[in-house]
Amino acid sequence: MMRRAIPFIVLIGLAGGILWFFPLFSVVPLKRAQEEKAAATFNPQKFAETFWTDKLLPYLDKAVPAETLLPAIQHDPADAKKRFARSLGMSDSYTYFLSGTGRVIAVSDDEISLAITAGSTNAEVSLPMGMLFGNAIRDGTGLLDVNAYPNSQDFNNIANELNHLVETRVLPGLKERATVGATIHFAGCAEVDDESTDLKPLHVVPIQAEVK
Amino acid sequence: MNSKEMLKRLQPLIALAAMVIALSVIPETHSTFLTFSNVRNILLQISVNLSLSIGMTLVILTGGIDLSVGAILAFGGAFAAGLFKNGLSLSLFGVQVQFTVLGAVIAGILAGATLGLHNGLVITRLRLPPFVATLAMLCIARCFAMLWTNGHPVSALGEHFDFMGAGSFIGIPMAVWISVALAILFQIFSKRTPLGRYIYAVGGSEKAAKFAGLNVNNIKLWVYTLAGALAGVAGLIQTARLDTAEPNAGLGYELDSIAAVVIGGTSLSGGRGSIFGTILGCLIIGVLNNGLVLLGVSPFWQLGIKGYVIIAAVAIDNLSSRKKE
Amino acid sequence: MKNYLTKLAFALATALMVFPAFTTRADDAPKTKVAVVISTLNNPWFVVLAETAKARAEELGYDATIFDSQNDTAKEAAHFENLIAGGYKAVLFNPTDANGSVANVLKAKAAGVPVFCIDREINATNAATSQMLSDSYSGCVALGQYFVKTVGTEGEYAELLGIVGDNNTWNRSKGFHSVVDRYPGLKMVAQQSADFDRAKGLEVFEAILQKNPNLKAVFCGNDAMAMGAYQALVAAGKDKQVKVFGFDGADDVVKLIAEGKIAATGMQFPKLMAQKAAEYADEYIKGKRDFQQKIPVKVDLVTPANVGKYGDFGKKQ
Numbered sequence: 001m002m003r004r005a006i007p008f009i010v011l012i013g014l015a016g017g018i019l020w021f022f023p024l025f026s027v028v029p030l031k032r033a034q035e036e037k038a039a040a041t042f043n044p045q046k047f048a049e050t051f052w053t054d055k056l057l058p059y060l061d062k063a064v065p066a067e068t069l070l071p072a073i074q075h076d077p078a079d080a081k082k083r084f085a086r087s088l089g090m091s092d093s094y095t096y097f098l099s100g101t102g103r104v105i106a107v108s109d110d111e112i113s114l115a116i117t118a119g120s121t122n123a124e125v126s127l128p129m130g131m132l133f134g135n136a137i138r139d140g141t142g143l144l145d146v147n148a149y150p151n152s153q154d155f156n157n158i159a160n161e162l163n164h165l166v167e168t169r170v171l172p173g174l175k176e177r178a179t180v181g182a183t184i185h186f187a188g189c190a191e192v193d194d195e196s197t198d199l200k201p202l203h204v205v206p207i208q209a210e211v212k
Numbered sequence: 213m214n215s216k217e218m219l220k221r222l223q224p225l226i227a228l229a230a231m232v233i234a235l236s237v238i239p240e241t242h243s244t245f246l247t248f249s250n251v252r253n254i255l256l257q258i259s260v261n262l263s264l265s266i267g268m269t270l271v272i273l274t275g276g277i278d279l280s281v282g283a284i285l286a287f288g289g290a291f292a293a294g295l296f297k298n299g300l301s302l303s304l305f306g307v308q309v310q311f312t313v314l315g316a317v318i319a320g321i322l323a324g325a326t327l328g329l330h331n332g333l334v335i336t337r338l339r340l341p342p343f344v345a346t347l348a349m350l351c352i353a354r355c356f357a358m359l360w361t362n363g364h365p366v367s368a369l370g371e372h373f374d375f376m377g378a379g380s381f382i383g384i385p386m387a388v389w390i391s392v393a394l395a396i397l398f399q400i401f402s403k404r405t406p407l408g409r410y411i412y413a414v415g416g417s418e419k420a421a422k423f424a425g426l427n428v429n430n431i432k433l434w435v436y437t438l439a440g441a442l443a444g445v446a447g448l449i450q451t452a453r454l455d456t457a458e459p460n461a462g463l464g465y466e467l468d469s470i471a472a473v474v475i476g477g478t479s480l481s482g483g484r485g486s487i488f489g490t491i492l493g494c495l496i497i498g499v500l501n502n503g504l505v506l507l508g509v510s511p512f513w514q515l516g517i518k519g520y521v522i523i524a525a526v527a528i529d530n531l532s533s534r535k536k537e
Numbered sequence: 538m539k540n541y542l543t544k545l546a547f548a549l550a551t552a553l554m555v556f557p558a559f560t561t562r563a564d565d566a567p568k569t570k571v572a573v574v575i576s577t578l579n580n581p582w583f584v585v586l587a588e589t590a591k592a593r594a595e596e597l598g599y600d601a602t603i604f605d606s607q608n609d610t611a612k613e614a615a616h617f618e619n620l621i622a623g624g625y626k627a628v629l630f631n632p633t634d635a636n637g638s639v640a641n642v643l644k645a646k647a648a649g650v651p652v653f654c655i656d657r658e659i660n661a662t663n664a665a666t667s668q669m670l671s672d673s674y675s676g677c678v679a680l681g682q683y684f685v686k687t688v689g690t691e692g693e694y695a696e697l698l699g700i701v702g703d704n705n706t707w708n709r710s711k712g713f714h715s716v717v718d719r720y721p722g723l724k725m726v727a728q729q730s731a732d733f734d735r736a737k738g739l740e741v742f743e744a745i746l747q748k749n750p751n752l753k754a755v756f757c758g759n760d761a762m763a764m765g766a767y768q769a770l771v772a773a774g775k776d777k778q779v780k781v782f783g784f785d786g787a788d789d790v791v792k793l794i795a796e797g798k799i800a801a802t803g804m805q806f807p808k809l810m811a812q813k814a815a816e817y818a819d820e821y822i823k824g825k826r827d828f829q830q831k832i833p834v835k836v837d838l839v840t841p842a843n844v845g846k847y848g849d850f851g852k853k854q
Binding site for chain 2: 578602614621622640701
Binding site: 088089090091092093131133134135146147148149150151152153156159160194 | 635658660661662669670672674675678679681682704707708711712715716719806809810813829830831832833834835843
């Protein structure tokens with residue numbers, strides 16, 4: 001009986017030896033595998049937070065002053081677009097990156113309306129309240145390059161996270177403190193899709209807004 | 213073998229030779245057809261179909277048919293790619309099983325073989341016609357592929373995995389080595405081993421085979437399992453070549469496979485034909501596709517021309533066998 | 538002997554069958570060849586993309602051929618190998634798979650053939666010479682905002698997804714949900730795939746309508762499915778009750794928007810992208826090398842208010 005078993009034992013031994021050098025699989029603890037995976041994927045939330053503190057806030061002094069921009073748009077929108085605006089890819093839409101000080105002339109559920117030029121009673125800038133969508137902050141400053149993100153879903157998620165940061169860091173309490181007649185110093189980006197409705201007032205998504 | 217039979221076997225070879233000569237001579241393709249890179253491309257492009265068609269030949273030789281090879285290709289490739297890239301999470305034991313390339317390859321082939329075995333069991337035990345059984349498996353395998361991948365392709369598999377499809381050995385692509393080696397292996401298998409000869413016997417006449425004492429059911433089980441395993445191999449080659457396993461890969465591949473087998477001279481009623489013929493059939497389709505593209509023929513025309521080639525191949529085969537009777 | 542003749546006849550017949558296809562081509566001096574590799578010709582939107590690219594390339598003086606990948610990355614790989622061997626000098630490319638198509642583009646790059654991606658992206662920035670991509674995500678964000686404006690903040694809606702394995706399907710769905718999911722009153726009662734196909738859209742949506750009689754709206758991942766859903770609504774007599782939202786900018790949907798029957802769609806600009814790609818290829822062949830890697834093309838929201846500006850797969854000039 002032992003004689004008959006020998007070839008089988010040899011076979012199993014050989015198979016075992018081969019599998020030792022050419023394994024079919026390896027076993028890893030689950031937690032470690034999951035951690036390694038998480039570290040390798042792009043985390044838009046962390047990215048947006050780091051970008052906000054390290055790159056965006058220090059860049060605010062590079063914004064175009066509203067006193068320069070608004071009259072330029074008034075005088076010649078096409079020229080203002082050429083000089084100050086940024087556009088992503090092929091599109092008729094563009095974004096302005098501006099800062100300024102304005103006087104609150106109206107407050108509603110959707111927005112705070114500001115007048116910039118002295119003595120004006122028209123809303124020249126409006127700060128949106130409520131939920132934010134769109135790519136104004138992501139594309140307005142020119143600090144982020146679409147070419148650096150092989151997967152455009154990552155680039156889109158950054159816009160989401162930046163909007164979320166505005167909603168949680170800039171907007172809370174703003175509406176309550178912004179009473180008619182108050183002065184607000186702001187810096188932010190405005191998207192222009194349709195020149196007939198988006199230039200006056202400019203809808204500025206604020207990166208910073210302080211009520212004086 | 214007498215001269216008439218030899219002639220019949222050489223039919224596809226002569227057709228192939230005629231096409232090759234035509235394409236080497238016409239001014240439009242004269243300088244681009246017979247180059248090393250173009251011939252290499254043709255062999256590379258037929259490698260997946262060849263792997264599928266070996267199994268399909270065996271199935272058709274028994275008088276059956278397998279409509280599920282495309283779907284099994286997709287599942288086999290996706291299964292292997294998924295195991296290699298993401299591993300298997302066994303939360304019950306708190307471990308993640310990471311598969312090596314070898315492990316993933318074996319898993320893929322076994323997956324294909326299992327689905328093929330399922331086909332065989334449904335045909336032999338439940339007595340469903342092969343057409344119906346494999347048509348159902350076409351849907352089932354596709355479903356498994358979708359479930360396993362969650363509908364998304366599995367990509368970026370890395371050099372080591374891709375080597376079996378995209379790598380080369382002394383200038384010839386691995387995919388060509390694998391498919392040709394398998395073809396030669398199974399040609400010898402079908403002609404020189406007992407099981408191979410039994411396959412022909414079953415195709416010739418099931419009743420006669422049964423009277424001769426052959427276990428027809430077991431032979432069929434083998435044949436469908438092999439077809440599934442080879443479809444798994446085809447899936448691995450394709451996944452490695454493209455560096456991606458798509459859940460909807462292989463759509464319609466069964467038709468190209470049946471076309472190759474039929475053009476190669478294997479009869480759909482079973483018992484007659486050879487894997488050698490199937491190799492020629494794959495080459496004819498490959499050269500035809502390549503030639504039409506080099507000639508700049510519109511993609512709409514290409515489909516029609518392929519259809520007529522299939523008709524012509526089978527018609528001439530029928531005519532010549534009728535003449536003998 | 539007779540067998541021999543039959544075989545020769547067959548072989549000759551094969552060769553002859555091919556003749557009519559190439560005698561229709563022009564026989565002047567050999568022009569530079571440009572390839573248009575399209576993911577599928579089964580969808581009219583892609584047919585417009587392919588044919589505009591071909592036409593523009595021919596206008597610029599090239600010989601352009603369309604290669605149909607039939608939504609199969611393997612066929613696409615075969616096309617790339619054949620066109621590289623066949624001496625094509627540029628590829629205007631509509632990929633089948635954002636990850637799977639990268640290998641094909643790298644093959645072309647290694648052979649010195651520039652690849653310009655149109656409409657769909659590949660997940661690599663070092664392979665294609667340039668990529669002209671519809672910004673589907675942002676387009677659907679705008680569509681989502683309009684959805685909330687017209688449907689309200691309360692109600693049941695359904696979603697028809699495109700091909701599940703396609704990046705565009707998820708770009709559009711995610712863009713839409715990034716807006717609509719923030720309104721808890723809007724409930725998605727059904728989400729099914731209709732594979733970007735009109736007939737399947739009709740079938741799938743009929744079933745959804747049956748199960749959800751109080752549906753207020755449906756968001757479809759493309760216009761073909763939107764047309765299918767619309768026809769299901771007309772047949773059920775519910776076209777006034779349920780608002781239909783599509784995506785693509787197909788002619789038939791734009792017409793229905795003008796009639797107020799469909800609520801909105803996103804206008805992708807296939808003609809613009811295709812023409813630009815052909816022009817870029819021309820510039821590359823003439824020596825230019827510095828191209829922007831990713832060029833997002835904005836998708837315009839088309840509603841009854843601005844539909845007068847759009848038509849024929851683009852803006853009316």
